[in-house]
Amino acid sequence: MTGSTHSKPRRRPSQARSQDTVNCILEATAHILRSEGFRKATTNHIAERAGVSIGSLYQYFPNKQALLRALTEKHLSEMQQQIAVRLSDSLSMPVPEAIASMVDVMLDAHALDPALHAVLTEHASQILPREEQNRLENLYTDLVLGYLNQRSAEICCDDLKLASFILVHSLETLTHRAIASTDPQQNEWISNASLRRHLIRLFTNYLSGQ
Amino acid sequence: MTGSTHSKPRRRPSQARSQDTVNCILEATAHILRSEGFRKATTNHIAERAGVSIGSLYQYFPNKQALLRALTEKHLSEMQQQIAVRLSDSLSMPVPEAIASMVDVMLDAHALDPALHAVLTEHASQILPREEQNRLENLYTDLVLGYLNQRSAEICCDDLKLASFILVHSLETLTHRAIASTDPQQNEWISNASLRRHLIRLFTNYLSGQ
Amino acid sequence: MTGSTHSKPRRRPSQARSQDTVNCILEATAHILRSEGFRKATTNHIAERAGVSIGSLYQYFPNKQALLRALTEKHLSEMQQQIAVRLSDSLSMPVPEAIASMVDVMLDAHALDPALHAVLTEHASQILPREEQNRLENLYTDLVLGYLNQRSAEICCDDLKLASFILVHSLETLTHRAIASTDPQQNEWISNASLRRHLIRLFTNYLSGQ
Amino acid sequence: MTGSTHSKPRRRPSQARSQDTVNCILEATAHILRSEGFRKATTNHIAERAGVSIGSLYQYFPNKQALLRALTEKHLSEMQQQIAVRLSDSLSMPVPEAIASMVDVMLDAHALDPALHAVLTEHASQILPREEQNRLENLYTDLVLGYLNQRSAEICCDDLKLASFILVHSLETLTHRAIASTDPQQNEWISNASLRRHLIRLFTNYLSGQ
DNA sequence: CATGAATGAGGTTTCATTCAT
DNA sequence: CATGAATGAAACCTCATTCAT
Structure with a gap:
């Protein structure tokens, strides 16, 4: 029973962390857009709110x-x-x-x-x-x-x-x-x-x- | 006799010029917005296009x-x-x-x-x-x-x-x-x-x- | 005697200041290149050494x-x-x-x-x-x-x-x-x-x- | 009997692999320098091209x-x-x-x-x-x-x-x-x-x- | 040892605004 | 009032390097 329906814990750890970060950044962006508006959505502000460094943001999004x-x-x-x-x-x-x-x-x-x-x-x-x-x-x-x-x-x-x-x-x-x-x-x-x-x-x- | 030809030009000389400048700036802004878009509408660019100095622009508009x-x-x-x-x-x-x-x-x-x-x-x-x-x-x-x-x-x-x-x-x-x-x-x-x-x-x- | 040979004080003041700044920036660049090398010639460092703001540097040189x-x-x-x-x-x-x-x-x-x-x-x-x-x-x-x-x-x-x-x-x-x-x-x-x-x-x- | 065929491969297994990695990195660097120029030769790019992780690169070269x-x-x-x-x-x-x-x-x-x-x-x-x-x-x-x-x-x-x-x-x-x-x-x-x-x-x- | 995600100092550049002339 | 040189905060982005896994 390798493929039980209730768990997907076997994803590669590295990719899981990456995906977390990506989601984190996207959610931070969404949050800032919703609550502070387009102009306040600077990359630095987004990274800060996402709790990651600006470098990480640019690791996942080229710009x-x-x-x-x-x-x-x-x-x-x-x-x-x-x-x-x-x-x-x-x-x-x-x-x-x-x-x-x-x-x-x-x-x-x-x-x-x-x-x-x-x-x-x-x-x-x-x-x-x-x-x-x-x-x-x-x-x-x-x-x-x-x-x-x-x-x-x-x-x-x-x-x-x-x-x-x-x-x-x-x-x-x-x-x-x-x-x-x-x-x-x-x-x-x-x-x-x-x-x-x-x-x-x-x-x-x-x-x-x- | 609403418009006697010889007296009007002398009336409020400075204010008339002011109004000209203001219109000039507004028209320059409109022109840039129409033809170059919102992002290109910088104050310096507007002033240049209006043919006035950036200082003058700020004389008529606080920001x-x-x-x-x-x-x-x-x-x-x-x-x-x-x-x-x-x-x-x-x-x-x-x-x-x-x-x-x-x-x-x-x-x-x-x-x-x-x-x-x-x-x-x-x-x-x-x-x-x-x-x-x-x-x-x-x-x-x-x-x-x-x-x-x-x-x-x-x-x-x-x-x-x-x-x-x-x-x-x-x-x-x-x-x-x-x-x-x-x-x-x-x-x-x-x-x-x-x-x-x-x-x-x-x-x-x-x-x-x- | 408007054009005495020993003085050129009538040049437009604005342009003289500009030229000064440009020369200042160029000289600062040259100085840094000579004494600190190519890698240290950053725009910020150049502006600082020239005694002008980074904004001024970019006023005269597009990049x-x-x-x-x-x-x-x-x-x-x-x-x-x-x-x-x-x-x-x-x-x-x-x-x-x-x-x-x-x-x-x-x-x-x-x-x-x-x-x-x-x-x-x-x-x-x-x-x-x-x-x-x-x-x-x-x-x-x-x-x-x-x-x-x-x-x-x-x-x-x-x-x-x-x-x-x-x-x-x-x-x-x-x-x-x-x-x-x-x-x-x-x-x-x-x-x-x-x-x-x-x-x-x-x-x-x-x-x-x- | 300088080159017995069966014993050599087992000798210093790790060191041989190390040397391979080092050569790989050096060759990748050379390749990038030749074909893309000095500016494109970033450590990350070199590691990628060499097929090793950036961490490994820093294992073999301190900087x-x-x-x-x-x-x-x-x-x-x-x-x-x-x-x-x-x-x-x-x-x-x-x-x-x-x-x-x-x-x-x-x-x-x-x-x-x-x-x-x-x-x-x-x-x-x-x-x-x-x-x-x-x-x-x-x-x-x-x-x-x-x-x-x-x-x-x-x-x-x-x-x-x-x-x-x-x-x-x-x-x-x-x-x-x-x-x-x-x-x-x-x-x-x-x-x-x-x-x-x-x-x-x-x-x-x-x-x-x- | 290997990995690669994460870091962050620091680089280039923009542009609204000020102020000495 | 007009000018435009000067300002500098702040934006975007890079890349050598570290470190938890």
Whole structure:
């Protein structure tokens, strides 16, 4: 029984320490971005907060950009993992259910780490090359476009590409702004339940409207 | 006789020159932001481009933040001037026309200086304190909310505040992304005309839908 | 009497200060290179020794390379100024006198700032791009080659290009090593007079030999 | 029975492996110096290329200087081995043959590993203390001086020490520059055969000239 | 002895800001 | 008021070296 399911203690010790350090650095970066903002995320500050020397940071990340990129990719891939699985389910549903599902998925995904998401999104242009930014955007619009094409019979729309653009971006912005807003006043009055209801209506009426 | 030709130039000579210098600096800042990006907008570079000494720049603006703030406020107030006048007209129209008008106003406003608008928006958090950002946001949502309240009879909606939030933010994002996007592929397929039509339908169906 | 010959006090004050600073930085660099070596010539150390802030150093030189390049060019141009004038005189003399003159010129030129010359020569590859190094080398070989071609009747040699290569490089190395050597033992026994005599004989016999 | 086949491999197992590691590190250093230059020769890079850990490198060399010194000494001793044997033969010949032989020896020695020789020579001051550099230089000059003293009857020269200085240094520089030059233009036109002929004439005429 | 993760002093460079002229 | 030379804190990053495993 070499491969029992409950333990992975045999990983090589050196690599375990490395992975710890890497995680430590990434988590420190995330923490600083969340609580102190982009400008305070200097490599020295990150290393200090991670409890490692500046040299260690540069052992694992060739430069600051790469560190931020790695964090962004990790964060986005965590969101995507959530999203991809559930979205593929949605894509077999009829329009109203599919929209409801999409909204739910998006709300949940943004609830994962809203503060970090806000900072990373806001500074995307300084972290990722435009090409990569577009790739990420198209990832969703293409997914939705595929779905809309499939269901075009139920949809009253002359430009499905534009429709997916509108759906994805307004959904993204509205969930983002509603959840990530650190303004206590706003957070208060936007309940997830009613936001959900409104978003569903916004999109349903848009696609199926007369 | 509002403008006698011979007396005006002599009035407040120093103040006029001051205003010139200030405008010069602001325009240089805007130009650099548009064409070279946020990172290249150093105070020295701005002063050089404006044709004034760095010392003069600091004569008129206590620090870089203040300069960026002033530019942002100028830009937003120019947009608002356009918007406010025409929006107040819209506010007396019935829902469908009002929405069409709002969309038009927004599209026009963003067409004013899209590149500058993109940069300022993206770096808002580094320019304005959150408080000020919220103030600007509420400026629109409150305006729209006021209108929706006035027309609540024609609207099928249980939370007009949330509705105005949704309207303002998705309108803002979608026009912004559609216009300011520098991705040639996207610019190509999003025609203003069809975007306009879709936005109108999105919001009309949302508010008046069953 | 605005232009009296004994004073130049009207130069613009700002530019005078700048030039002072630049000279100060260059001299500090030269001093450190001479007395502490290439490795100790850090930008911070240079600025400190020059009595200016590190910021000032970078106001006048975009980077360390440029500073070293400027110093090298200044040094070489000072040497060349000496050399060029006198060498052009030599080029009209018959072979034996021309060689004697060339040796003298070289000895004098290297006596200008031997320690600095040694360091700059040794690290040329880190200061100048190879292309520039070659350009400097060819400057002399071409000059000598031109002379040899002109006097080819008096010279017993089948390959004047190779001859000029040999002349220039051994002259350069031998004067350089003899003068710049900081080993007191060697400096002692190589008198300029006898070195001069030997070099002249070395080259005269080479060119006019049977 | 000097080489029994079955016993040798077992002798000093650790020391043999040590020597292997040391050679490996030295060869890696040489390779990097030759192909990537002095600046890229970092201890970590060397260790990686040698296939040993950075810790092991420091097991065998107390610091980077010592490593470079060891490599330099190894390289020079390999050159010297070639030179010493053949030069001692030359020293019994009459002047013209001796000079021809010296030139040949030098050309061959420099052809051994010209790229490495170039790098080590250029950075000698950062590798060896001046004292050691002088020791190496004198090694040759003293050898040649000894020969010249022995043959002083055939030589027309008033200062044999200076003569050996001139011989050794110009021979060294000219072979070095002719061979190690990476400038394709120069490499092309300097054929070893004609360089050899010219060097022989240069030195022969110098020593035996009227 | 081997390993390689970790260290941190110190290098280069930037840029908002000040202040003597 | 205008100028622009000067400032220096602070950012990013390197690499020789150490030391726990």
